Amino acid sequence: MIRPIHPLKISASTLVNALGVGKKYTTNAMLGGYSGLRRSKFPDMNFDTFLGLVNKVEGVELEDELVKFTCRNNKLAKLALDTDNFREDVKGAISKYGKNRIGVFLGTSTSGIAETESAYINRDGKSGKLPSMDMLYTDNTSSIQRYVCRSLGLSGVSMTISTACSSSAKVFASAYRSIESGFCDAAIVGGVDSLCLTTLYGFNSLQLISEDICRPWDKQRNGINIGEAAGFMLLERSNECKGVCLTGYGESSDAYHISSPHPEGDGGKMAMESALSAAGVKASDIDYVNLHGTATPSNDQSESRGLYSIFGDEIACSSTKGMTGHTLGAAGINEAIICMLSLENSIIPANVNLNSIDDQLPIQVVTKSVKKTLKHVMSNSFGFGGSNCSLIFSC
Amino acid sequence: MLDKNIYINNVSVIAPGLEDIENSEEILKGNLDWLPVELSRMIPSALPANEARRTTTVIRLALKVSELAKTTPKTSVVFASSEGDLDITDKICKALATKDKMVSPTLFHNSVHNAPAGYLSISNNMKTPSISLSAGNNTFSAGLIESISQVLVEDNDVLLVAYDNITPEDLDEFRHFDYPVAIALLLSKSKQADTIGSINISVESQLSNVTPCFNRSLEVVRNGNPIGLGLPLIEALVRRKKTKITIPYLNQKQLLVRVNDV
Numbered sequence: 298m299i300r301p302i303h304p305l306k307i308s309a310s311t312l313v314n315a316l317g318v319g320k321k322y323t324t325n326a327m328l329g330g331y332s333g334l335r336r337s338k339f340p341d342m343n344f345d346t347f348l349g350l351v352n353k354v355e356g357v358e359l360e361d362e363l364v365k366f367t368c369r370n371n372k373l374a375k376l377a378l379d380t381d382n383f384r385e386d387v388k389g390a391i392s393k394y395g396k397n398r399i400g401v402f403l404g405t406s407t408s409g410i411a412e413t414e415s416a417y418i419n420r421d422g423k424s425g426k427l428p429s430m431d432m433l434y435t436d437n438t439s440s441i442q443r444y445v446c447r448s449l450g451l452s453g454v455s456m457t458i459s460t461a462c463s464s465s466a467k468v469f470a471s472a473y474r475s476i477e478s479g480f481c482d483a484a485i486v487g488g489v490d491s492l493c494l495t496t497l498y499g500f501n502s503l504q505l506i507s508e509d510i511c512r513p514w515d516k517q518r519n520g521i522n523i524g525e526a527a528g529f530m531l532l533e534r535s536n537e538c539k540g541v542c543l544t545g546y547g548e549s550s551d552a553y554h555i556s557s558p559h560p561e562g563d564g565g566k567m568a569m570e571s572a573l574s575a576a577g578v579k580a581s582d583i584d585y586v587n588l589h590g591t592a593t594p595s596n597d598q599s600e601s602r603g604l605y606s607i608f609g610d611e612i613a614c615s616s617t618k619g620m621t622g623h624t625l626g627a628a629g630i631n632e633a634i635i636c637m638l639s640l641e642n643s644i645i646p647a648n649v650n651l652n653s654i655d656d657q658l659p660i661q662v663v664t665k666s667v668k669k670t671l672k673h674v675m676s677n678s679f680g681f682g683g684s685n686c687s688l689i690f691s692c
Numbered sequence: 693m694l695d696k697n698i699y700i701n702n703v704s705v706i707a708p709g710l711e712d713i714e715n716s717e718e719i720l721k722g723n724l725d726w727l728p729v730e731l732s733r734m735i736p737s738a739l740p741a742n743e744a745r746r747t748t749t750v751i752r753l754a755l756k757v758s759e760l761a762k763t764t765p766k767t768s769v770v771f772a773s774s775e776g777d778l779d780i781t782d783k784i785c786k787a788l789a790t791k792d793k794m795v796s797p798t799l800f801h802n803s804v805h806n807a808p809a810g811y812l813s814i815s816n817n818m819k820t821p822s823i824s825l826s827a828g829n830n831t832f833s834a835g836l837i838e839s840i841s842q843v844l845v846e847d848n849d850v851l852l853v854a855y856d857n858i859t860p861e862d863l864d865e866f867r868h869f870d871y872p873v874a875i876a877l878l879l880s881k882s883k884q885a886d887t888i889g890s891i892n893i894s895v896e897s898q899l900s901n902v903t904p905c906f907n908r909s910l911e912v913v914r915n916g917n918p919i920g921l922g923l924p925l926i927e928a929l930v931r932r933k934k935t936k937i938t939i940p941y942l943n944q945k946q947l948l949v950r951v952n953d954v
Contacts, residue, residue, distance in 0.1 A: 298846050343793070397897060397945075406804065410781065413863075417785035432866040438776060438805055438826035443942070452943035454895060456825045456834040459776070459805035467823055474841035479694045480895065494788045499800030548821030552813040555746075556801035567819060681801055682810025684822065 301577030304542035304691070305473060305484075306535035309386030312634045313377040314526035314621045315349030320381055323621075324638050330647035330666045332620050334510050334522050339492050341418065344501060347510045349524020349622025350492065351376070359444075366444040368409030368435040369491040377489070377527035378448055387449050390483055390531055400481035401455035402472040403442045404464030404488035406626030408457075409435035411493040441489050445529075454480045459626065461680030462589075464488055465528070466629030469688055470546045472532055487529035490626035496523055503556065505593050511623070513590035513616035514597055514648055514662045516655045521591050524622020528630035530637075541637045544673070544691040545576025551683025558596055558679060562603020565589070565677060568685035569607055572675065576689040580607050583689070584671040585645050587632045588662070589679045590616020591623050597658060600677065605659035615648035615663045629678040633688055636674045640692040643670050693844050697890040697952060701849075702878040703929050704760035706731070706753060707913055707920075708871050713760070719907060720923075720930040726909040731872060739815040746798050747811060749872075750777040754808035754855045755815065757874035761851055762886075767878070768842055769809060769822040772835025772854040774918045775867065776805045776826070782860040808853070820848055831856070832875070832922040833941040836949075839879055840893060849880040854919045870916025875926060883954065889929045890952045895945050896938075902946065903937045925949055 315333035316322040326333060334347040357372040378384055390399055412435040416427045434440055442457040454475055458467050465488020472484035490496075500506045500521060507520035535542055549571065551564035558564065573580060586608070589600055597616075604612065617635050624631045639645065648662035673691045708728040710716040718724040734756040736744055747755070754771065763769075780803045787795050801807070806824035813822060827834035832854050839852040855874035859867050883890075903924045905911050910927075914920040925937045928951045937949040 341788075341793075413781060414785050414788050417789040417862075420789065427862060427866075430866055432863065433828055436781070437774065437828055437867075439774070439828040439831070443828060446943060452945065454834075454837055455942060456827050456838060458823060458825050460809070460822075460824050461804040461806055470821075471823065471825075471838060471841070474845040475837070477693070478841040478844040480837060480841060494793070495784055495795075495800075495803070498788060498793050498795045499784070499797075499803065502795045502797045502800055548823075550809070550813040550819050550822055552817050552819050555743075555807065555810045555814070564819065680806070681804045682806040683813055684806055684809065684824075 300575060302473065302545060302575045304535050304544050305532040306539060307530050307541050307637055308533050309383055309531040310634055310637065311377045311381035311383035312528040313351055313373065313380060314624060314631055315351060315524050316620060318353055318376060318380055320638060323635060324642055326620050327638060327644050327646035328666055330649055332649050334622055339497060341494060342497055345508045346506050347522040349522060351525050360448060363444060363447055365431050365434045366440060368412045370405065370409045370441060370489050371444045373491045373525060373527045374441055374445055374489045377529055383529060386531060394482045396451050397453050398482040399451050400453045400472060400475045400484040401442055401446050401451055402468040402484055402486045403445060404458045404468050404626050404629055405438060405441050406459060406461055406464055406490050407493050407495055408438050408440050410495050412436060414494050460684040461682060462625050462628050463678040463680035463684045463686040464626040464629060466678035466686035466688055467548060469543055470548055476534060483533045485529055485531055488627040488630040489527040490624055491525045492523060496625060510650050511592040511619055512650045512652065513592040513618055514655055514658060515651050516653045518592040518594060518597060520593055522622040524624045526621060526624035526627040526631040528627060528634050541640045541690055541692045545572040545689030547571025547575060547687045549685045553683055556681050558599040560599055562599040564683055564685045565600055565603035565679055566606050568687040572687040572689050578673055582673050583675050585639060585674040586612055586614035587636050587676040588614050588616040589677040590618055592618060601658040601660045610660055612660065613645050613663055614660065615646055617646055619648060619650040632676045636676045636690045639674055640671050640690060643668055645669055694894055695892055696844065697892055698840055698843050699880045699883050699887045699890045700877055700929055701880055701884050701886050702761040703926050704757055704876045705926055706757045706874040717930060720927050722907040726907060736815060739811060743811065743814060748777055748779055748802055750857045751808045751811055753857055753872055753874045754853055755812060757855060757876045758812055758851065758853050761876050761878040763816060763851055765818055766820060766848050767851050768820045768848040769812060769851045769853060770835055770839045771809050771822065771824040772831045774826055774828055774831040774856050777803060778863055779860050782862055827942055829918045830940060830942045831918050833939050833947045843879050843881050849878065852877045854922060856917050856919050871913055873913060873917040873919040875919055875922045887954050889932060889954060891949050893947050893949045895941060896948045897945060900938055902940055
């Protein structure tokens with residue numbers, strides 16, 4: 298790898314999450330330090346928790362010619378594509394590069410599986426047959442990528458990355474490699490994950506869901522709140538770092554356990570070190586770390602130890618999952634955009650929902666949002682299967 | 693950069709009738725007709741017993757084809773699968789359709805698309821990056837693109853593991869595959885002692901004829917599973933044949949793979 302990597306400029310972006318439809322709602326919450334999580338229910342769900350719901354997704358309709366892609370996940374994607382002037386910005390990029398030279402690299406964990414869940418729930422009582430569905434256009438992991446390509450009129454290289462909760466962080470690495478090796482000249486990166494019973498009941502079976510609002514880094518933290526989100530960025534080559542750029546990425550595998558992180562955070566540490574090396578910066582150059590910070594006892598402990606081994610206890614950091622929930626396959630892009638907003642608006646966002654900070658963790662989080670000029674920020678995303686990715690953004 | 697040669701150091705295939713290595717080689721060379729012999733249970737040899745017990749057929753298919761390639765702690769892995777584990781989707785959706793909706797924790801953590809990546813990293817103690825992707829019916833091509841971009845840009849050798857299993861009964865009507873197929877390719881930037889050939893690829897917009905299997909009896913496998921689309925490339929590499937292979941890709945595109953000498 299060439300180090301430092303060639304920076305990629307973020308020339309357009311859009312974000313939808315529980316805080317609102319559009320980046321400004323997330324910026325406001327980062328400034329004000331408040332949460333978008335609510336005690337709410339999802340159809341067919343019979344336990345208590347807080348959710349990061351995007352209520353506006355219900356009313357979205359896909360384009361007539363793309364109607365067979367209809368599922369909650371692609372509706373959430375469309376809501377984001379139609380926000381923050383993103384479609385217009387992509388049109389500009391198409392006229393600059395051509396539709397064949399813009400790659401699409403998206404992350405999701407569960408895609409449109411809600412359609413398949415619903416088919417099983419509505420199985421014909423007599424014949425036992427499932428109602429008709431088109432799985433390749435809804436349930437399939439790549440449904441999101443094929444929908445987004447069609448919706449934006451793009452036909453370059455594309456793929457969907459699904460590595461659990463690091464999915465839409467790893468898209469940045471793939472996009473960088475594809476641009477660098479010549480498969481495309483620019484890239485759309487992003488991620489979409491929507492609420493479904495599989496993740497709600499699945500995480501609940503692992504006793505990882507909190508009945509309460511999630512409290513990353515709190516002494517009493519006891520699990521995640523699931524949220525949904527869709528976010529996209531347009532990345533272009535840039536000879537100079539103008540605006541906000543991706544300047545580093547690092548990936549690693551824990552090789553430890555299929556669903557628990559390494560207790561000392563070794564895998565996360567490797568990803569962070571590799572990102573610093575790719576960016577050609579030192580740990581002391583990083584002004585803020587947006588933590589993976591899921592609010593499970595084991596994640597926050599593991600991550601804090603990995604972080605401490607690199608940064609010591611002098612690093613400003615926070616988890617924003619108390620604001621948006623854990624958006625799973627969309628967490629990477631959700632928090633990458635939060636990092637971009639941190640740099641653009643000079644904010645270190647507060648770690649919200651804290652009652653009493655866990656003083657056993659070797660690193661402490663920022664409890665009140667701070668206005669500060671930032672130069673380099675890092676975002677961590679760690680997933681099941683021990684899949685780790687750290688990103689560095691700079692301005 | 694795309695005109696650079698990428699070296700291939702190992703190819704392996706698992707599908708019905710293509711599990712026995714010597715027999716497969718004769719079939720892939722076109723010396724023997726392919727016959728659908730049922731797959732074995734594919735017990736992963738390197739995984740600790742308590743982890744191996746938790747694996748599913750899909751995970752074992754991916755691990756088994758990976759075992760045939762010699763990886764090192766410096767090998768990165770690209771997993772490519774259109775569907776991942778539909779047996780698990782079926783079981784979880786059945787559980788979610790009951791009143792109490794009890795999902796098995798093991799099923800849930802195995803349900804992630806990167807479950808085989810997790811197991812492989814544990815079994816081989818590989819802390820290198822791995823990625824798990826899908827591109828629907830064009831998943832093999834997307835996996836090859838990601839693998840080649842990794843070889844060109846990163847420092848590690850790359851193992852591409854592409855796999856898709858057959859679909860469970862309830863879902864078969866909506867996504868049918870004729871056979872399970874898994875393919876592994878070990879790629880590197882420079883020539884190695886065990887290099888068997890080299891390739892370079894480009895994405896083409898002009899539609900030309902997709903290359904069929906050299907051994908025409910394998911056409912049903914190529915057409916019967918998205919990963920089967922990689923078979924003509926595997927045949928060319930096994931036959932040490934300098935040739936051009938055209939593989940379908942998304943958005944009316946094709947991958948043109950030039951298979952060169954060592």
